[in-house]
Amino acid sequence: MIEHFDLGTVNWARAQFALTAMYHWIFVPLTLGLTFLCAFFETIYVKTGKEEWKELAKFWMKLFGINFAIGVATGIILEFEFGTNWANYSWMVGDIFGAPLAIEGIAAFFLEATFFAVMFFGWDRVSKGFHLFSTWMVAIGSNLSALWILVANGWMQFPTGMTFNPDTARFEMQNFFDVVLSPYAISKFTHATTSGFALSSLFVIAISSYYLAKKRHVLMAKRSIAVAAVFGLVSSLMLAFTGDEAAFIDAKHQPMKLAAMEGLWNGQTAAPIVAFGLVNGMKEPGDYNEPFIFEFHVPGILSLLANRKIDSFVPGINDLVFGNKNQGITGAAEKIEKGRLAVKYLAEYKEAQKSGDLARASSALNRFNLHKSYLGYGHLQAPKDIVPPVSITFYSFHIMVAVGTGMILIFFLYLAFTARGTLEKQTWLYPLGFIFFLLAFMAGEAGWVVAEVGRQPWAIQDLLPVTVARTDIPSSNVKLTFFMFFVTFTLLLIAEVRIMLKQIQIGPKEVK
Numbered sequence: 001m002i003e004h005f006d007l008g009t010v011n012w013a014r015a016q017f018a019l020t021a022m023y024h025w026i027f028v029p030l031t032l033g034l035t036f037l038c039a040f041f042e043t044i045y046v047k048t049g050k051e052e053w054k055e056l057a058k059f060w061m062k063l064f065g066i067n068f069a070i071g072v073a074t075g076i077i078l079e080f081e082f083g084t085n086w087a088n089y090s091w092m093v094g095d096i097f098g099a100p101l102a103i104e105g106i107a108a109f110f111l112e113a114t115f116f117a118v119m120f121f122g123w124d125r126v127s128k129g130f131h132l133f134s135t136w137m138v139a140i141g142s143n144l145s146a147l148w149i150l151v152a153n154g155w156m157q158f159p160t161g162m163t164f165n166p167d168t169a170r171f172e173m174q175n176f177f178d179v180v181l182s183p184y185a186i187s188k189f190t191h192a193t194t195s196g197f198a199l200s201s202l203f204v205i206a207i208s209s210y211y212l213a214k215k216r217h218v219l220m221a222k223r224s225i226a227v228a229a230v231f232g233l234v235s236s237l238m239l240a241f242t243g244d245e246a247a248f249i250d251a252k253h254q255p256m257k258l259a260a261m262e263g264l265w266n267g268q269t270a271a272p273i274v275a276f277g278l279v280n281g282m283k284e285p286g287d288y289n290e291p292f293i294f295e296f297h298v299p300g301i302l303s304l305l306a307n308r309k310i311d312s313f314v315p316g317i318n319d320l321v322f323g324n325k326n327q328g329i330t331g332a333a334e335k336i337e338k339g340r341l342a343v344k345y346l347a348e349y350k351e352a353q354k355s356g357d358l359a360r361a362s363s364a365l366n367r368f369n370l371h372k373s374y375l376g377y378g379h380l381q382a383p384k385d386i387v388p389p390v391s392i393t394f395y396s397f398h399i400m401v402a403v404g405t406g407m408i409l410i411f412f413l414y415l416a417f418t419a420r421g422t423l424e425k426q427t428w429l430y431p432l433g434f435i436f437f438l439l440a441f442m443a444g445e446a447g448w449v450v451a452e453v454g455r456q457p458w459a460i461q462d463l464l465p466v467t468v469a470r471t472d473i474p475s476s477n478v479k480l481t482f483f484m485f486f487v488t489f490t491l492l493l494i495a496e497v498r499i500m501l502k503q504i505q506i507g508p509k510e511v512k
Helices: 007-048 051-084 087-121 128-157 176-180 183-214 218-253 255-262 301-307 317-322 332-355 358-379 390-420 429-453 475-506
Strands: 162-165 170-173 273-279 292-298 458-460
Touching: 007 051, 007 128, 007 183, 007 218, 007 429, 007 475, 051 087, 051 128, 051 183, 051 218, 051 475, 087 128, 087 170, 087 176, 087 458, 128 176, 128 183, 128 458, 183 218, 183 390, 183 429, 218 255, 218 301, 218 390, 255 317, 255 390, 273 301, 273 390, 317 332, 332 358, 390 429
Parallel strands: none
Antiparallel strands: 162 170, 273 292
């Protein structure tokens, strides 16, 4: 069975979701990290009793509040798009996907919102201890929100803890803890949050460096940098560790994504990692074109990252498309054939049930169960459909890795010069702090491109292609709302930047 669909609707729905998600991710990382930095600053204030730390916490809370308000707006729109543009997806997996999102709204977001007002307006109305508790609750609540959202996303990458109900044609949850504690959920949460911590630390460092360059609020800037550099260095090191773990999990459950990340077309033993290179965009599965116009690679490292063995085999794109009997890899053509049988027997089962032919229904169900793990492949049209956009995935991955590596060095330099007491003399370092703050945004967006573009064509890995997950509406409708959101989000971003710049220009209140 070959599914007929309006590719224009699918692509515009993809584009709209990508637009919303990427705008949303501009605001989320700052929310995740600034809350903890504010909590650190206020904790120091409560411990030392020094008013300078209180004003420091208040200043960064103002910037956090501006960012938080706009981030909520984009997040709400993002969740609505599941119903407007991806109705089939919402119907088929709502039993599973909706649970963590509901918990995020009921528990985590309410926890965050409950203490938000106390954190901002309770300085002189509640005790020091309760105000500090409220600040920590906002920090924990904002990161718990991220946890449940990333649990939902992790399930899309690695569907577990569920079963397919042939009577309703829906995926239904069987084990909540399998969903929450899946390796992808844990990996997504730790990697995304540590990236947010690192970016927020660079945000504080960039603004503080501006004050040092202007010789304004010098004491505040030094103290902010000291805390942010420690938090950022620890976070960036953890970011590298969680990134390595994410690649290891991809090798096991999303090998096509890993192959695209490294531009690996033919599987290899002691597979190399490409340090940098220029991808040949004309390369197609099964052809004889070279994968790269030029490249610099390090032998064996990809095998080490993927399998923890330097002499192990890592499958390439061609192995996954055409199969590799020597390595026990089933080709996409065989999976598509089994998937189409699954679709056929499911339709036969539904028809037999409707007509009351129980014997035929039982036979069709048994045959369906033999092939149901390939159900998603039954909606693909050709084996090459399982290949994601290789160039986009490759470049996004390498941008993410390069910037992440550079961040470790930047944090180390700021921390080292702060410890020596010579930071004010290192004026050459200040522009680098600002540049890497902007690069960290780029790396964060690139990370999501790798995660989402790298798993195409799947809405749910191996089970539901995006062409089936769509809402059956005219592409003109999605196109119109795409441009409406683009204008709205851009205006919101401009407004945030203007308000932020105004607050930065005012600066923190000086303690006399």
